[in-house]
Amino acid sequence: VTSSLTMNTTTMEYTLETCLEKPKHLIGLRLGNYSHVTKSELVDEYIEMEPGGHLRPQNCKPGQTVAIIIPYRNRSSHLHILLHNLIPFLTRQNVDVTFFVIEQAGNSTFNRGALFNVGFLEVEKFHRFDCYILHDVDIIPLNDHNLYRCSENPRHFAVAINKHNYKLHYESYFGGVVGLIREQYLQINGHSNLYIGWGTEDDDLLIRVRNKNLTMVRYDPLTARYDMIQHDRDVGNAENPMRLTLRKSAARRQDVEGLNTVTKHYQVLDMKLETLYTWITVSLNNSG
Numbered sequence: 001v002t003s004s005l006t007m008n009t010t011t012m013e014y015t016l017e018t019c020l021e022k023p024k025h026l027i028g029l030r031l032g033n034y035s036h037v038t039k040s041e042l043v044d045e046y047i048e049m050e051p052g053g054h055l056r057p058q059n060c061k062p063g064q065t066v067a068i069i070i071p072y073r074n075r076s077s078h079l080h081i082l083l084h085n086l087i088p089f090l091t092r093q094n095v096d097v098t099f100f101v102i103e104q105a106g107n108s109t110f111n112r113g114a115l116f117n118v119g120f121l122e123v124e125k126f127h128r129f130d131c132y133i134l135h136d137v138d139i140i141p142l143n144d145h146n147l148y149r150c151s152e153n154p155r156h157f158a159v160a161i162n163k164h165n166y167k168l169h170y171e172s173y174f175g176g177v178v179g180l181i182r183e184q185y186l187q188i189n190g191h192s193n194l195y196i197g198w199g200t201e202d203d204d205l206l207i208r209v210r211n212k213n214l215t216m217v218r219y220d221p222l223t224a225r226y227d228m229i230q231h232d233r234d235v236g237n238a239e240n241p242m243r244l245t246l247r248k249s250a251a252r253r254q255d256v257e258g259l260n261t262v263t264k265h266y267q268v269l270d271m272k273l274e275t276l277y278t279w280i281t282v283s284l285n286n287s288g
């Protein structure tokens with residue numbers, strides 16, 4: 001480990017140097033680790049995790065604080081696999097990151113967009129993070145040059161997924177993993193809350209980004225490469241028959257429906273600071 005302490009000769013105090021934008025110990029593309037792992041095995045393995053799922057570099061001072069928000073219901077094995085991959089990946093990248101799992105309670109139809117909005121608002125009560133990475137539970141980054149940081153433009157991280165032969169699914173695909181600085185998520189008014197069930201809330205999000213004259217950026221497909229853990233469609237997340245109709249009014253709805261209206265749709269039922277993550281369980285009422 002290279003030392004990055006410098007001494008201030010006036011105060012005689014040591015300060016940590018700022019982390020390199022691109023750390024030297026990155027390893028590039030490698031296979032994901034899909035072995036079955038339990039929560040307690042993860043807790044035992046990653047003793048560096050601090051309460052609430054906080055991980056930070058010990059040898060340098062990172063430039064940003066990052067919140068990873070994971071919309072969730074009934075996918076514990078995927079969550080454990082994701083963390084088993086992300087923790088070493090983000091350690092190599094010197095990221096100051098906190099994991100937040102936003103669990104939708106009960107059997108109401110899953111609403112991924114609303115969960116991200118809820119996550120954003122609840123996370124803000126802990127800390128105003130610089131960078132928000134919105135991350136599906138089942139997709140695993142394979143190349144640590146895919147730096148989990150925010151830049152001046154919203155980033156689509158999950159460019160090349162195995163499910164689509166490691167090619168971009170379609171030009172305006174903005175799903176899987178995206179990252180925005182706090183001010184951008186506020187500016188676009190977050191996600192729409194109206195996509196109840198599977199599909200198109202991610203397209204709506206990109207319409208919101210572009211409608212505010214923000215430009216989405218991507219790394220190249222070899223860098224931004226992911227595996228999606230194979231799974232069947234979940235119970236309670238049927239394809240939303242309204243999704244294409246909703247998309248037509250995306251730009252029109254942007255300022256009147258989204259992050260600024262989600263509070264009337266949810267209640268926090270439980271919040272736990274665990275070793276691996278902050279776990280927030282919410283009930284959603286999906287009535288428009």
Ligand code: UDH
Nearest residue numbers: 071072073075110112136137138231232233234237
């Ligand atoms: N999610 C859950 N639980 C659910 C539904 C969704 O945790 O019950 C979250 C999870 O983070 C997931 C994300 O929402 O990664 C997106 O949902 P998805 O994985 O169902 O969406 P995706 O487009 O897959 O990845 C669609 C299922 C297609 C199955 C086709 C089988 N051949």
